[in-house]
Amino acid sequence: MKTHQLFIDGAYVDARSGRMFDKVSPSTGEKIATVHEALAEDVDLAVNAAANALKGEWGKMPKAVRCDLLMELANAIAARTPDFIEAEVADTGHTRHFAEKVEIPRGAANFRIFAEMLKHTGGEFYQMDTPDGTGAANLELHRPKGVIGVISPWNAPFLLMTWKVGPALACGNTVVVKPSEESPATATLLGEVMNSVGIPKGVYNVIHGFGPGSAGELLTQHPKVNGITFTGETRTGEAIMKQAAVGLRDVSFELGGKNPAIIFADADMDKAIEVTMRSVFANTGQVCLGTERIYVERPVFDEYVSRLKAGAEALKQGGPETPGATIGPLISDEHRQKVLSYYAKARELGATVITGGGVPDFDDARQGGFFVEPTIWTGLPEDSAIVKEEIFGPCCHVTPFDTEEEVIAMANDTTYGLSATILTENLSRAHRVGGQIEAGLIWVNSWFLRDLRTSFGGSKSSGIGREGGVHSLEFYTERSNLCIKL
Ligand SMILES: NC(=O)C1=CN([C@@H]2O[C@H](COP(=O)(O)OP(=O)(O)OC[C@H]3O[C@@H](n4cnc5c(N)ncnc54)[C@H](O)[C@@H]3O)[C@@H](O)[C@H]2O)C=CC1
Ligand SMILES: O=C(O)/C=C/C=C(\O)C(=O)O
Numbered sequence: 001m002k003t004h005q006l007f008i009d010g011a012y013v014d015a016r017s018g019r020m021f022d023k024v025s026p027s028t029g030e031k032i033a034t035v036h037e038a039l040a041e042d043v044d045l046a047v048n049a050a051a052n053a054l055k056g057e058w059g060k061m062p063k064a065v066r067c068d069l070l071m072e073l074a075n076a077i078a079a080r081t082p083d084f085i086e087a088e089v090a091d092t093g094h095t096r097h098f099a100e101k102v103e104i105p106r107g108a109a110n111f112r113i114f115a116e117m118l119k120h121t122g123g124e125f126y127q128m129d130t131p132d133g134t135g136a137a138n139l140e141l142h143r144p145k146g147v148i149g150v151i152s153p154w155n156a157p158f159l160l161m162t163w164k165v166g167p168a169l170a171c172g173n174t175v176v177v178k179p180s181e182e183s184p185a186t187a188t189l190l191g192e193v194m195n196s197v198g199i200p201k202g203v204y205n206v207i208h209g210f211g212p213g214s215a216g217e218l219l220t221q222h223p224k225v226n227g228i229t230f231t232g233e234t235r236t237g238e239a240i241m242k243q244a245a246v247g248l249r250d251v252s253f254e255l256g257g258k259n260p261a262i263i264f265a266d267a268d269m270d271k272a273i274e275v276t277m278r279s280v281f282a283n284t285g286q287v288c289l290g291t292e293r294i295y296v297e298r299p300v301f302d303e304y305v306s307r308l309k310a311g312a313e314a315l316k317q318g319g320p321e322t323p324g325a326t327i328g329p330l331i332s333d334e335h336r337q338k339v340l341s342y343y344a345k346a347r348e349l350g351a352t353v354i355t356g357g358g359v360p361d362f363d364d365a366r367q368g369g370f371f372v373e374p375t376i377w378t379g380l381p382e383d384s385a386i387v388k389e390e391i392f393g394p395c396c397h398v399t400p401f402d403t404e405e406e407v408i409a410m411a412n413d414t415t416y417g418l419s420a421t422i423l424t425e426n427l428s429r430a431h432r433v434g435g436q437i438e439a440g441l442i443w444v445n446s447w448f449l450r451d452l453r454t455s456f457g458g459s460k461s462s463g464i465g466r467e468g469g470v471h472s473l474e475f476y477t478e479r480s481n482l483c484i485k486l
Helices: 040-055 063-079 081-092 096-119 157-170 185-197 215-221 234-245 269-285 298-313 333-348 404-412 427-434 469-475
Strands: 002-004 006-008 011-013 020-024 031-036 124-128 136-144 147-151 174-178 204-206 227-231 250-254 259-263 291-297 352-355 375-378 395-401 419-423 441-444 477-485
Touching: 002 185, 006 040, 006 185, 040 147, 040 174, 040 204, 040 215, 063 081, 063 096, 063 157, 063 185, 081 096, 081 157, 081 185, 096 157, 096 469, 147 157, 147 215, 157 174, 157 185, 157 227, 157 469, 174 215, 185 204, 215 234, 227 234, 234 250, 259 269, 259 404, 269 291, 269 298, 269 395, 269 419, 291 298, 291 404, 298 352, 298 375, 298 395, 333 375, 333 395, 395 404, 404 427, 419 427, 427 441, 469 477
Parallel strands: 002 031, 147 174, 147 227, 174 204, 227 250, 259 291, 259 419, 291 395, 375 395, 419 441
Antiparallel strands: 006 011, 006 204, 020 031, 124 136, 136 477, 352 375
């Protein structure tokens, strides 16, 4: 049985609070770890360690040396890939394939890409005329923002945590990470790797606990935290924003989505099925970028629905310990109850259940896990809760459409604006329709294809700000304009 301590000032320590909580396996329901819960004194120690590290070796380190160290860190993560995979799949119940191909390599890449980018980024300089004719030179300087509070979710824990920590450290900040209470392992393990490559103590700190009244709230309220980056639910983002308002701390939020996929009759149907099988069911639908609303042009609606049904029914459910599993459990019993409440609501509202809609029966250890059936519905009106609210499970609703105007209106009729996927072989249409979709990320004939130099984030209730590439560098630094009169 594992115990996850806090990682503060370069050392693993027990929580001064004396409080612990259990972590259970999503695929069996059994307890797998005890986790130390940080309360006020622990949070204070972590934030002070991070603040002090800014004044020490880390704060004085030349940018090139810092970036080289982060490249070393990326290599050290890659070398420990099997350990990170084990930690991640145990906490999340993810299939090994998802951890191996997506999450852990992206964790290493999140350090590598920002270190490389920072190392080769030049500055901005503006020469200006002055009335006396001597002129002035303006230098746009970037300094680290300071101590960054990182609040990360459970759905892709290592990928999403390092997506914030990578650029924050590349820019010279220090961090206090509060991973989700459901996924403490990989953030904790990363402390060991930080030490192994010589990242100075206090640069990377990890505290565990919950949101309200616990580590999350205490961290985001702490006056020495200079910026807060968060991925998670929209309502949590609203709560954190209130906490960040005290002292006017800057925030970067990547929040929920209710993302559409639009399939035109001219789409390559094999591709449409391959793309949407991933966008709906990858990570058991627990991906903020995932598709929960599918719009299909009427002539190919029946064919599409029957092929998606066949794909969903061919998925093999199981946790990391099930050979050949292609879809895992949900993260927790609480989350399963939430997803099942939507399954029940869909039936009440009169949806046609194309497949799934319930809980699978197993005659092995999976029976204790938090599984639900992959589910497809049709027949509900656009204003129903199933089509409007983020469910975050392996499910989607499919609606037919007749015209571009109609489908654009339906796709945009949401309070969210995170991502969209368009399937068409017509490039002009892709450009025309894609340009009218109100979302931060729009894929054509693909999904979750990520170039880390591009902007990432959502509009409307899906977020505030953009991260990725130079946008991360903007958030994680403070600008000053140095105007020198010549
Ligand atoms: N869009 C996304 O990427 C994600 C969306 N979700 C959605 O959110 C729902 C709830 O999942 P949760 O894990 O409970 O997500 P959440 O948004 O409540 O929690 C995410 C993180 O925020 C922390 N937190 C919660 N309240 C806080 C507060 N007041 N101050 C500071 N930190 C706080 C949590 O401890 C956790 O680390 C899911 O059912 C799903 O619909 C969950 C995870 C990611
Ligand atoms: O690729 C990224 O940087 C982010 C991916 C986001 C998710 O997987 C998520 O939030 O679910």
